[in-house]
Amino acid sequence: MIFDFFSEIKTELSVVEDELKNAVKSSDPLLTETATHLINAGGKRLRPAFCLLGGKFYNFNMDKLVPIAVALELIHMASLVHDDVVDSSLTRRGIPTVRAKWGNRISTHIGDYLLGKSLILISRYEEPLIPRVLADTSVKMSEGEILQISTTYNTDQNIKDYFYRINRKTALLISASCQLGAVACGAPQHLHQSLRRFGHHIGMAFQITDDILDMTAEQIKLGKPVGGDLRQGIITLPTIYALKESSDRNRLHEIIQKIDKSEEEVHEAIDLITRCGGIEYSAAIANQYIAKAKKELTKLPDVPVKKTMQIIADFIGVRKF
């Protein structure tokens, strides 16, 4: 497990893990197989962890926390699966090959199935804030995804556009995770709102760091080729900065807009971005969010997990994977 600092909630997280497996069981063998495969593929379980940690701030109660913790991970998994749906170029006479078609079919319906299962869990709660926050988050997550698609290769984006997009894509669900654990345990508004803000700052820092790592990490640690965003035309913070500040911004612009980039061109673009300070600038922005998150923590009651949340905040600022 990568995130050792979840050791305080290790037992609770393993309960969530078991319930996650139970939640996706179906009488349909294909469905059980694919959903189980997804779960076993792992993931940091960041959202359930934040949910449980949030619950530690007020009348921690696992019966109340487990369904929402599982639901949050299911929503996250569904969004990842739907993200995998691609416009396959593997077509013959305008019709996708069986292989390409099968992949998309499974991805779409498995995603819907996971979302449906999360709804079943959410519908157990009488507190109306839980479905409301998650409904709002779902809508905005979809908006973020569509915005990412429609702004691909668009070099006119500014920092504000980027923040708007990553808030929807990532920060909102992390924010909801921090908030709703406390809500499920019956926490008062000032407490769960404070956790929500903490989650927002952490979520923003997390995505900015992710976007930095997409350019700087070693391929083996990233688990995918470096420069994936650039290849797909996704404009992230380091690129936005470099498009404005680099002396070679015309060349960078030219590479970014190419649909088919060579390995050399991707590395040339990363090099241009790095040399003009795009990585450092982005890391500084991430660190500003970390600082805001830690400041928000000072408003929260002094419970043992508060230290853990500080460590998580620091870790997100320096993580290498």
Add this chain to the structure above:
Amino acid sequence: MIFDFFSEIKTELSVVEDELKNAVKSSDPLLTETATHLINAGGKRLRPAFCLLGGKFYNFNMDKLVPIAVALELIHMASLVHDDVVDSSLTRRGIPTVRAKWGNRISTHIGDYLLGKSLILISRYEEPLIPRVLADTSVKMSEGEILQISTTYNTDQNIKDYFYRINRKTALLISASCQLGAVACGAPQHLHQSLRRFGHHIGMAFQITDDILDMTAEQIKLGKPVGGDLRQGIITLPTIYALKESSDRNRLHEIIQKIDKSEEEVHEAIDLITRCGGIEYSAAIANQYIAKAKKELTKLPDVPVKKTMQIIADFIGVRKF
């Protein structure tokens, strides 16, 4: 408007239509455009209509009915959009699908967006039965879709498998529509359960008729090529019957299992199915469901729309489009 017998709720349906348009508005222009395209592509609005009719049986209240009526149509639309992703359909009701116009990725996210919007509407209700029924229905709809994928080209399916599948694919949401209109208006259990059963029978008859029309309708009325199910390897009731009863069942089996069928082969298969009585048999089964639906209606209080629901039941048994 095809379904003239909704004239009794014409004004109410136009309110739902306006709210449907409002519900999908977004600050993102692409999102507003695609969602509006979907709504303007039309549809029978069968689910909102059933929901409103259900409400007519108990303290009819539009404030309580509109959000759930809109939510039901959004869930239906989301399932159609996601269906278009997987089936590679380029037209629906004679109009280009979102996928054909904007691609698979957009379709997936538009579907999620519509689902999210339906959740926002559902989260307004305090009655826990509404989210619970819809969550359960969503999961089962996905199960039905995945079952349809995993049983494609599988000629071993029996009638029971078919009923299980179309219940999930179609009948459950129609059933929920009939039930939840009454639930939203505060109807007692025996009433909304009776409406639920009515909806189940109507929904089953509706899908069986749809599957018959896929073989018998003129292309212009269907808005898509005849024999689409056979082409895609989807085994429906007339085919299941013919695979058992036709003297040419070996030839039928052979055609069905071909991935690339010629026009002639599709028409040969339809001819084989028709000649052995597969269409008549399926129509008889649909009519049994209609009869059950009408019998269920006799248990319901005598309100004016009851007559309308009888006419709808009869219409589904004989519809040509």
